[in-house]
Each structure stands twice: as structure tokens, then as C-alpha cells.
Amino acid sequence: xxxxxxxxxxxxxxxxxxxxxxxxxxxxxxxxxxxxxxxxxxxxxxxxxxxxxxxxxxxxxxxxxxxxxxxxxxxxxxxxxxxxxxxxxxxxxxxxxxxxxxxxxxxxxxxxxxxxxx
Amino acid sequence: xxxxxxxxxxxxxxxxxxxxxxxxxxxxxxxxxxxxxxxxxxxxxxxxxxxxxxxxxxxxxxxxxxxxxxxxxxxxxxxxxxxxxxxxxxxxxxxxxxxxxxxxxxxxxxxxx
Numbered sequence: 001x002x003x004x005x006x007x008x009x010x011x012x013x014x015x016x017x018x019x020x021x022x023x024x025x026x027x028x029x030x031x032x033x034x035x036x037x038x039x040x041x042x043x044x045x046x047x048x049x050x051x052x053x054x055x056x057x058x059x060x061x062x063x064x065x066x067x068x069x070x071x072x073x074x075x076x077x078x079x080x081x082x083x084x085x086x087x088x089x090x091x092x093x094x095x096x097x098x099x100x101x102x103x104x105x106x107x108x109x110x111x112x113x114x115x116x117x118x
Numbered sequence: 119x120x121x122x123x124x125x126x127x128x129x130x131x132x133x134x135x136x137x138x139x140x141x142x143x144x145x146x147x148x149x150x151x152x153x154x155x156x157x158x159x160x161x162x163x164x165x166x167x168x169x170x171x172x173x174x175x176x177x178x179x180x181x182x183x184x185x186x187x188x189x190x191x192x193x194x195x196x197x198x199x200x201x202x203x204x205x206x207x208x209x210x211x212x213x214x215x216x217x218x219x220x221x222x223x224x225x226x227x228x229x230x231x
Contacts (some may be wrong), residue, residue, distance in 0.1 A: 031217055040127070042209060042223040043163075050217065058218065090163065096217050105151045105213055109163040 002026050006091050006110035013081045013117045021076040021113050023091030031094045032074035033058075033107065034066060036087040043090065049074055081117045089113045120145045122212050124222035131200055132230050139195040139225045141210030147171075152186065152193045153211040153219065163209075169193065200229045 004025045013019055023032065030051050035043040035058075045058030049068040063085060065077045074093075078085060092107040121144040131137050143152065154166040167177060169186050177184045181198045197204050207226045211219045 033218065035221075040223060042124075043221040045218055045220065048218050056218075059220070088161075092163075094217070104168070105153070105217070105219075106165050106168055107153075107155075107163075107219055108165075112161055 004091055004093055004108050004110040006089070006113045008113060009111065010114050011116070013078075013115065015082060015117060017081050018077070018079050019081065019115075020078075021089055021091070021115075023074045023076070023093075023110060025072055025074075025091075025093040025108070027093060027095070027108065028071070029093035029095050029108070030071075031096060032068065033092045033094075034064070034074065034076045035090045035092065036060065036085075037090060037112075038087050046076065046089075078115075081115075083117045085115065086117045087115060089115060120147075120150075120212050120214050120220045122210050122220055122222035124208075124210055124225050126225045127223070128226045128228070130228040130230060133202060134199050136196060136198050137200050137227065139197075139208050139210075139227065141193045141195065141222060143191050143193065143210070143212045145191075145212060145214055147214040149214075151213045153213070154184065154193075154195050155209045155211065155221075157207040157209065157224070159206070166195075166208075197227075202229045202231055205229045 033048040034046040047066040052071040067075045091110040123142045150171045152169045156164045183196045185194045207224045209224045210222045213219045
């Protein structure tokens with residue numbers, strides 16, 4: 001009963017280092033998302049994907065790249081980390097069917113990944 | 119562009135009081151979805167409710183109720199007889215046909231014993 005799994009849960013980076021956050025879902029959802037959460041800012045969408053092999057920019061995409069090579073996985077990459085990218089990152093997945101269909105549009109979230117950039 | 123505003127940054131009440139969390143949204147679409155999520159101190163995000171734009175019926179689930187009014191673009195959330203376990207950050211969110219959710223800034227609710 002895994003749902004959405006994010007790895008790693010915690011990471012400390014130095015400015016300029018690179019890293020990748022992995023998100024895996026086992027619900028066969030078409031849509032996957034990466035959000036960041038900062039105090040007082042709510043959750044802001046970084047990138048999202050509407051299906052395998054497709055990605056799109058969200059509200060705050062700069063400094064991040066994503067890939068969706070497999071339907072169940074959505075990777076978030078930081079090529080050159082900056083202190084401004086210190087945040088909690090949440091991955092989510094969803095299914096969009098007909099209006100009124102069970103679970104339509106509901107985002108299932110991972111537990112979050114806390115990233116600190118020094 | 120879609121936008122969600124939760125004007126109440128923090129609310130603090132005494133246990134057993136009723137409390138209403140406000141949510142105002144902006145959208146150009148006639149078809150959209152509204153959501154509420156709860157984030158307890160443990161940090162996970164918990165789905166509470168989804169409403170589509172064609173269903174303005176109010177919803178009640180135990181001590182929780184939601185009032186959706188298209189005329190004022192609001193989707194408010196009321197907790198009746200609040201309990202300490204209701205303490206959390208609550209997020210309202212909106213999705214248009216693009217199927218990406220935009221969240222409000224969140225309201226931190228503290229229920230004091």
C-alpha cells in the first residue's frame with residue numbers, strides 16, 4: 001500500500017552541487033507533480049507531467065529540470081543548487097476522469113523531501 | 119490565470135468553538151475543481167474534499183462542512199466544535215481544465231485546550 005514514495009527524505013547540499021529527487025507511484029496515475037513548500041507561501045507548482053514522456057512548467061520552474069521516462073516515476077533535478085532552493089518538496093500524482101468519477105483530480109502526496117542548500 | 123486567496127494566515131480558538139476558514143478563488147473557466155487539504159504537524163498532506171464547479175451543494179462530513187458559493191467565488195470550510203486534533207495548516211486549492219492544482223497560502227489553525 002505504498003501510494004507515492006519520495007526519496008531521499010532529507011538531503012543537505014552545498015551551493016553548486018547537483019542532485020535528483022525521485023518520485024514513484026504505484027496507482028497507475030497519468031498525472032504527476034512536483035511542488036515546493038516554503039513558509040507563508042503555500043505549495044507552489046514547479047513542474048508537472050500529464051503522461052509518460054511529457055512534462056510542463058508550473059509556477060516556479062527556474063533552476064529545476066524534470067523527466068518522466070516511465071509512467072510510475074517522476075524525477076526532479078537540481079543542476080546547480082542554490083540556497084533559495086532550500087525547501088520541502090512534495091511529489092503528487094492524480095487521475096483525471098469524468099466529473100464525479102471517484103478520485104478524479106484528487107492529488108495523492110508523498111511524505112515530502114526536506115532539502116537544505118548551504 | 120487561476121488564483122486562490124486564503125486571507126487568514128493564522129487562527130487561534132479555544133476547543134469546542136466553531137471556526138470558519140475562508141477561501142476565495144479566481145478563474146476564467148466555467149469548469150473547475152476546488153479542494154481542501156489538511157497538513158497536520160507531522161507534515162503529510164491529507165485530502166479533505168473536492169467540489170466541481172457544477173455542484174454548489176454544501177457538504178457536511180461529521181464536524182466538517184463546506185460552503186461553496188459561485189456568486190462570491192468562495193469555498194469556505196467550517197469546523198464545528200473544534201478539537202485539539204484539528205490543529206493543522208489547511209490549504210484550499212483550485213484546478214482548471216489544465217489539471218494542475220494551484221494552492222492558497224494556507225491558514226494555520228491552532229485549537230487551544
